Amino acid sequence: MKKRLQVRGQAYANFLSKPTASYLLILGSTGALAGLGLVMVLSASSVTSLSESGNTFAIFLKQMLFLVAGILISFVAMRMKxxxxxxxxxxxxxxxxxxxxxxxxxxxxxxxxxxxxxxxxxxxxxxxx
Incomplete structure (x- = not known):
């Protein structure tokens, strides 16, 4: 058991020593927060959306559209000098x-x-x- 923990700890240390580790951690955290936000929007707005537009996903899809637009803008901004x-x-x-x-x-x-x-x-x- 102790050897397995040492191997796992060494694997984490190897991952964190790479230059791309912080980039991947930020990207993963951002993706998780965006996904959780979409789930929360769907959960909180589905009934209101159904009563206002007849579509349960109307507000969710609008939020998803803004998320995709934000991802595209971020990609362009990331490539700028x-x-x-x-x-x-x-x-x-x-x-x-x-x-x-x-x-x-x-x-x-x-x-x-x-x-x-x-x-x-x-x-x-x-x-x-």
Whole structure:
């Protein structure tokens, strides 16, 4: 039994010593959290979704669509060079400051909070970015 634990501990140590270990651990944790989030959305919204749209999976599918879009955007962002991110940062800071000021002027009240900006069928909360 003790030898088996030593072998298992050595296997973990070998895995963690590889340069890709942190990448794989973060990727696995993110995937697990995203999957758990999808299950929670389906569990919490299936009855509401059925009564509003006639489809039990309507809200779940919308959440899944945003997850897939986020994965694709993350993949593109991961492939970008650091110099490109540095040039984007010079533009992103003033845009972010303006976006934080916009709800004061154009803010829409949602559940008692006026920090939402209406953008057609969507509303955007700049403080989340």
């Amino acid at each position: 650091l110099a490109h991110w540095e040039s984007l940062a010079r533009l992103a800071l003033p845009i972010g400051v303006v976006a934080l000021i916009l709800p004061i002027i154009f803010g829409q009240n949602v559940n008692g909070n006026r920090n939402w900006i209406p953008l057609g069928p969507f509303t955007l909360q700049p403080s989340e970015f």
